[in-house]
Amino acid sequence: MKLGLDISGGDFAPKANVLGAILALNHLPDNVEVVLIGREEEIHPILKENGGDFSRLSVVNAPDIITMKDHPTRAIPQKPNSSISVGFELLAKKEIDSFASTGNTGAMLVGSIYKVNAIPGVIRPCITSVLPIVEGGNSIILDVGSNADCKPDVLYQFASLGSLYAKSVMDIKDPKIGLLNIGEEEGKGNLLTQSAYKLMKGSDDFNFIGNIEGRDLFNGKADVVVCDGFTGNIVLKQAEGIYSIAKEIGIEGTYFDRFNYENYGGTPILGVNSNVIIGHGISNDVAVKNMLCLSYDVVESELTRKIKEAFK
Template identity: 50%
Template sequence: MRIGLDMMGGDFAPLEAVKGVKLFFDTVATDAHLVMIGDEAALAPLLAEAQLDQSKYSVVHSSQVIGMNEHPTKALKEKPQSSIGIGFHLLQSGKIDAFISAGNTGAMMVGTFYSIKAIEGVQRPTISTPVPREDGSFGLLLDVGINADCKPENLVQFAVLGSLYSKHILGINDPTVGLLNIGEEEGKGNLLAQATYPLLKEHPQLNFVGNVEGRDVLTNKADVIVCEGFTGNVVLKMAESFHDIALRRNINDDYMKKFDFESYGGTPVLGVSRPVIIGHGISKGVAFKNMISLAQQMIQTKLLDKIRESFVK
């Protein structure tokens, strides 16, 4: 397998990206070949210092970088030789099997939707976040940002995508699905929640357990929790703040450490035809290492083939 990595994306590029590659090769048993996309002059001394096995990677030169604050569509059009632009070209042409970047999130989303498309039958691709639970396991929350307004059918598809991801990536055999709501009883919530509930309840591929409330998000009441991206992003950002508060208050707690985004690296765009993983702009070495590991796992488990099969059904 060939995994493409944008070496110029993120606030600490390319140094932390190189550190992540070294961590990956040092700690993960793999036959993956990494295709590093970035400025050769900037990468050469860092790669030399890292002393990586040269048979395990190759470098594709990019002469341009899309800044974090640039307009996504305009930047991709005007900077075809950017690391993100080249990455999507390689992915679209089949020269890499997955693409990872901690760069401009908007450019990553635009590149994803316009170069590799959604899997047939998927109305709206989605992004998710792992949710650390008190028992030590992880649940999944989606959507967490790219679909601020949704229809009931969208949430049902998010539930299917999240269930497949939970089963094949998180290792949960028969994941339960909950609908994020303001009460447990059927019929609670706004019009979207009320219309979504019966669709989830009747769906033959889902193990639906009903509504879950905000206090249930960090418990094991449901393995997959679905909501529209507006609510999901609010929950995500609040959860990320737990780790920051713990650090500021010198709270040394193993559970609170799991709210550090570095522990899971990045989020895949679920529902598109090739693996695309988007990292946080402040990603450091551990986050890059975990994103590469996730890409490898998605390829090895053939997750996208399983999603295709599910939507054909």
Template identity: 50%
Template sequence: MNIGLDVMGGDFAPLEAIKGVRRFFENHPDTAVHLTLVGDTEKVQPHLSLVDTWKDKYTFVHATQIIEMDEHPTKAFKEKPDSSIAVGFGLLARKKIDAFIGAGNTGAMLVGAMYSVKTIEGVLRPTIASFVPRENGSFNLLLDVGINADCKPEHLVQFAQLGTMYMERVMGMSRPRVSLLNIGEEEGKGNILAQATYPMLQQATHINFIGNTEGRDIFLDKADIFVCEGFVGNIILKMAESVYHIFKEQRGVQDDFLDQFNYELYGGTPILGINAAVMIGHGISSALAFENMIVNVERIVQTELISAMQQEFTS
């Protein structure tokens, strides 16, 4: 398996990305994964000594340009064809690598995925999902969390289907419970989108729909998958991040449940519904986050999630 990594992506690149590579090889000494590191040789070279021990386990591909965090995603992707993101997606499109991960410009990563490997036939819109910790130590899946601010009912139904396949194949969960995030549990509650989506989810035989859930249920064991439009999902995600930052980092609160809010434990956010395994990391990703991104995208490739989705939506 060959996994591509944009080592120029993120606020602390390339150092933290390279340190993440080292962590991965240290903690997984028997791995069959080969990494293809994409970045600017001049900027990366001073840090490659950190991974000297594993020279046979990685390949370096030079990219002369970097898409900065504040650049317009589509414009930058088109105008910087030799950026680490564009080069990485080029390798992915030509099947030189099996997956691609990075913590750079999120919009550019999404544009790269759409332009290079494209959406699976039959999928109306790709979605991005995020893990949300439960108070019992496990986790739920929330989607969409940002790329689809405005949705139609059929989009939410497909998000439920994509989330179900991810939880079943990648996380090994049997018949995960799907819920529609709403302002009340009763059928008929919510805005026009929620009211129209509910009966469609009821009729979807390929998912285990259990009804509506509310915001207070997200951290509980009431459902496994929470479906919503990206506008709502992103607000929830950012609020959870702020709770962690305030109580853990500013006030020094020590709590096992609060520790699970650390985004680095999950590595990154998978893009579901495209023809390859792609994972996007947080812009402030450290070595731990990069390591876990590699681990998680490796699992996606191993379980052949993409080919299963292609069969599901084209059959």
């Protein structure tokens, strides 16, 4: 198995990304190789500084960088030698089994759709985030930012994608699917959530439990929380804010520690033809290590194949 990693993306690139790859070697099986995609002249000195056996690391030179300021749609064709563009070329040619980056999220989404394409039948690929449950374990929420405006059939597909992810990667046998709304009753919400509820009610594709409210996000009422990307991104950023405030005022506790993005590393783009993982732009070496471990789990679970079969 070959896991591709963008070395040039993120606030602390390239050092944090290379060090994260080195850390990951201790947590990944011996048959896994990590392919470092970026500027050779920056990667090799970092490896040399840290010594050790790096026979399971390989380097693919990509001299250009897509920055956070680059326009996502134009960046990939304008910078074909960038680490993100080269990573998607390798992924499209099946020379790597997954591609992960902490760089420009928009460019990663564009590359996923135009370089490896959406799975036939998937209207809108989406991204997820983890919701730590008070009593232990995690649930997920989707979408969290890639689709600000959605239609009811798109939310229905998010439920299917989230259910497949929860089963395959999180090992939840029959995940409970909840629709995030302003009330639990069937008739509550705006036109979008009311219509989505009607589609999802009684579905044979997933275990729909009905509407859930914001107060239920962290109590495990639903294993998968479905919403449009605008709402999901607000939830995600609020959770990050709560964690930051807790740290700032000195609140200690294992539960609050589970809000730390480092623990999860990143999120797969669900609904595209290969395994693409997006990490946080401020990722340090520990977060990059966990992003690679997630990449391994996604590939090993054959999540993409299962989504393709479900959407035939």
